[in-house]
Amino acid sequence: MLKLFFSTLALLLVGFHTDPDxxxxxxxxxxxxxxxxxxxxxATLLIRDGKIAALGKAVVIPTxxxxxxxxxxxVYPGFIESGGQLGxxxxxxxxxxVDHDELGxxxxxxxxxxxxxxxxxxxxxxxxxxxxxxxxxxxGGLFPGTSALVRLHGYNPDQMFAGFKGVVMNFPNTGRFxxxxxxxxxxxxxAYQKALEDLNNLWExxxxxxxxxxxxxxxxxxxxxxxxxxxxxxxxxVRGEMPLLIEVNTAKDIExxxxxxxxxxxxxxLTGVREGWRVADKIAxxxxxxxxxxxxxxxxxxxxxxxxGYANPGLLHKAGVKVALRSEANENARxxxxxxxxxxxxxxxxxxxxxxxxxxxxxxxxxxxxLGSLEIGKEATxxxxxxxxxxxxxxxxxxxxAGRNITLTSxxxxxxDEFLNRNPGLDK
Numbered sequence: 001m002l003k004l005f006f007s008t009l010a011l012l013l014v015g016f017h018t019d020p021d022x023x024x025x026x027x028x029x030x031x032x033x034x035x036x037x038x039x040x041x042x043a044t045l046l047i048r049d050g051k052i053a054a055l056g057k058a059v060v061i062p063t064x065x066x067x068x069x070x071x072x073x074x075v076y077p078g079f080i081e082s083g084g085q086l087g088x089x090x091x092x093x094x095x096x097x098v099d100h101d102e103l104g105x106x107x108x109x110x111x112x113x114x115x116x117x118x119x120x121x122x123x124x125x126x127x128x129x130x131x132x133x134x135x136x137x138x139x140g141g142l143f144p145g146t147s148a149l150v151r152l153h154g155y156n157p158d159q160m161f162a163g164f165k166g167v168v169m170n171f172p173n174t175g176r177f178x179x180x181x182x183x184x185x186x187x188x189x190x191a192y193q194k195a196l197e198d199l200n201n202l203w204e205x206x207x208x209x210x211x212x213x214x215x216x217x218x219x220x221x222x223x224x225x226x227x228x229x230x231x232x233x234x235x236x237x238v239r240g241e242m243p244l245l246i247e248v249n250t251a252k253d254i255e256x257x258x259x260x261x262x263x264x265x266x267x268x269x270l271t272g273v274r275e276g277w278r279v280a281d282k283i284a285x286x287x288x289x290x291x292x293x294x295x296x297x298x299x300x301x302x303x304x305x306x307x308x309g310y311a312n313p314g315l316l317h318k319a320g321v322k323v324a325l326r327s328e329a330n331e332n333a334r335x336x337x338x339x340x341x342x343x344x345x346x347x348x349x350x351x352x353x354x355x356x357x358x359x360x361x362x363x364x365x366x367x368x369x370x371l372g373s374l375e376i377g378k379e380a381t382x383x384x385x386x387x388x389x390x391x392x393x394x395x396x397x398x399x400x401x402a403g404r405n406i407t408l409t410s411x412x413x414x415x416x417d418e419f420l421n422r423n424p425g426l427d428k
Contacts, residue, residue: 020064020065020066020067021062021064021065021066022066022405023048023049023050023403024046024047024048024049024062024064024065024066025046025047025065025066025067025068025380025400025403025405026044026045026046026047026059026061026065026066026067026068027044027045027046027047027068027070027075027382027384027398028044028061028067028068028069028070028071029042029044029069029070029071030042030043030044030045030070030071030073030074030075030384031043031070031073031074031075032045032055032074032075032374033074033075033076033077033354033374034055034077034373034374034375035076035077035354035355035358035359035372035373035374036359036372036373036374036375037373037374037375040055040056040057042057043055043056043057043059044056044057044059044061045059045075045374045380045382046059046061046062046065047380047400047403048403049403050379050380050402050403050404051377051378051379051380051403052374052375052376052377052378052379052380053376054376055374055375055376066405068384068398068405070384070398072386073384073385073386073397074384074385074386074387075374075382075383075384076130076354076358076374076382076383076385076389077358077359077371077372077373077374077378077381077382078130078131078132078133078151078358078371078381078382078383078399078401079129079130079131079132079133079336079337079340079357079358079389080131080132080133080134080135080149080324080357080358080361080362080365080371080372081126081131081133081134081135081326081327081333081336081357082135082291082324082325082326082357082361082364082365083135083137083147083245083271083291083326083328084134084135084136084137084326084327084328084329084330084333085100085136085137085139085330086120086122086123086126086134086136086152086329086330086333087116087117087118087120087122087123087134087136087150088100088112088115088116088117088136088138088330089330090117090120090121090122092330097117099115099116099117100112100115100136100137100138100139100140100144100145101138101139101140101144102138102140102144102145104140104141105140105141105142105143106141106142106143106202106230107138107140107141107143107144107145107230108143108144108145108146108167108168108230108233108234109145109146109229109230109232109233110138110144110145110146111145111146111148112136112137112138112145112146112147112148113136113146113148113150113157113160113161113165114157115136115138116136116148116150116157116160118154118155118156118159118160121410121411122330122331122333123152123153124407124408124409124410124411125331125334125410125411125412126152126333126334127152127153127399127401127406127408127410128334128396128399128408128410128412128413129334129335129336129337129389129396130337130383130385130389130396130399131152131333131334131336131337132151132152132153132381132383132399132401133149133150133151133152133162133371133381134149134150134152134333135147135148135149135150135164135291135326135361135365136148136149136150137168137245137271138168139168140170141170142169142170142195142198142199142202143167143168143169143170143202143230143234144168144170145167145168146165146166146167146168146233147165147166147167147168147245148161148162148164148165149161149162149163149164149165149365149367150162151381151401151402152401153401153402153404153406162367162370162371163365163366163367163370163371164365164366164367165242166242166243166244166245166269166365167233167234167236167237167242167243167244167245168244168245168247169244169245169246169247170247171199171246171247171248171253171256171257171260172192172195172196172199172253172256173192173195173249173250173253174188174189174192174250174252174253174256175188175249175250175253176188196256199260203238203264205231206231206234206235206237206238207238209225209228209231209232209234209235210231210234210235210238210239212225213225213235237266237267240265240266240267242267243267243268243269244266244267244268244269245268245269245271245291246261246268246269246270246271247271247272248270248271248272248273249272249273249274249275249293249300250274250275250300251275251278251279254270254273254275254276254279254282254283255279255282257270258282258283258286258288261286261288262286268288269288269289269290269291269364270283270288270289270290270291271290271291271293271326272291272292272293273290273291273292273293273312273316274293274297274300274309274312275300275312276290276292276312276315276316276321277308277311277312277315277316280315280316280318280319280321281319283316283319283321284316284319284320284321289321289322289323289324289360289363289364290316290321290322290323290324291323291324291325291326291361291364292312292313292316292323292324292325292326292343292356293312293326293328294309294326294327294328294329294339295309295310295312295313295325295339295342295343295346296309296339296342297309307346310342310343310345310346310347311346311347313325313343313347313348313353313356314343314346314347314348314349314352315347317347317348317352318347322360322363322364323348323356323360324356324357324360324361324364325339325340325343325353325356325357325361327339336357337357337389337390338390338392340353340354340356340357340390341353341390341391343356344390350390353390354390358372358373359372359373360372379402379403380400380402380403381400381401381402382399382400383396383398383399383400384396384397384398384399385397396408
């Protein structure tokens with residue numbers, strides 16, 4: 001009898017246990033924008049241990065799951081900002097908060113992943129617009145550092161790292177540096193030729209270094225070669241194990257970069273490419289993907305149409321180039337969805353613009369098996385919106401990063417609340 005009593009009591013206690021399990025979350029009554037497999041209306045997205053466990057109209061919700069009712073709302077995969085300095089710079093006028101530009105012309109060993117400030121006030125501001133990943137990109141000299149794709153939540157590099165790194169290279173430039181550049185055409189040409197010669201010499205050194213390291217590892221008992229951090233950082237690129245993100249913008253320079261890539265056999269991603277529309281057919285023929293620069297830019301030449309910046313991604317896509325988008329912003333990386341909206345309106349199209357900030361960058365960065373769409377087994381980094389995320393009026397109600405429900409509080413919401421209800425202390 002006593003045994004029966006305790007068994008019954010245990011069952012009753014289980015029945016009265018109502019605390020939801022935060023590891024299992026069900027987004028119900030939602031419009032699921034999968035990106036890769038269309039839209040599923042009035043469906044459920046089930047998240048378990050940080051990954052998408054099921055999605056569709058007939059998903060069985062486990063007992064104890066945390067349920068978020070998304071009636072009248074849509075669920076999207078987290079947007080990917082494909083190039084900027086978010087987390088690498090807080091206040092531009094304070095050198096102590098600027099970590100994207102190291103001293104020196106050749107610093108590929110500079111790791112953006114370890115330079116990021118995970119407590120940046122700009123990260124929560126960015127998340128509220130659905131931008132949940134960013135490619136942190138060093139700036140500066142010929143080889144300014146190694147970029148890293150990070151999720152916008154975490155307390156250390158391991159938690160933030162989203163699976164991609166790429167060495168950054170600024171291809172030698174044949175143009176002027178701005179209106180202040182008073183060099184003659186002859187001086188510009190000489191400077192370009194010298195920069196290209198330096199690049200080729202450096203690349204030859206990197207190849208030799210990699211060859212020597214390979215011979216040392218294959219031969220037991222030999223003396224270890226001298227460790228050179230710059231060459232060590234370039235070795236995976238030389239071996240084709242890591243891509244080179246080549247920043248290049250004018251049509252002439254893009255053509256030169258394509259020739260250089262082919263000659264060196266480099267696994268490359270073109271970034272910037274502001275005049276890509278002029279040589280889109282050649283980029284398409286190379287098969288090299290592009291991270292297009294911000295659409296909010298003036299035409300590169302005074303004779304160009306006013307909308308060439310807006311239309312560049314669409315014209316590249318039309319030619320057959322795989323195109324991702326970036327905002328190039330720091331504090332305004334949150335505006336990536338609106339850049340995508342402009343690109344959509346000027347030829348890229350809404351569906352392709354959505355892909356350009358989700359699945360396409362995931363493919364370019366080699367993480368499409370984990371990110372970029374709503375699919376079973378992928379990381380549950382998603383957001384819930386009450387409308388089109390490319391429209392400023394749309395509000396995002398929930399953000400989940402790797403299955404964790406993230407607060408939408410930020411510096412801006414705190415300021416809004418404070419000044420909306422400001423009280424100078426004079427109330428009687």
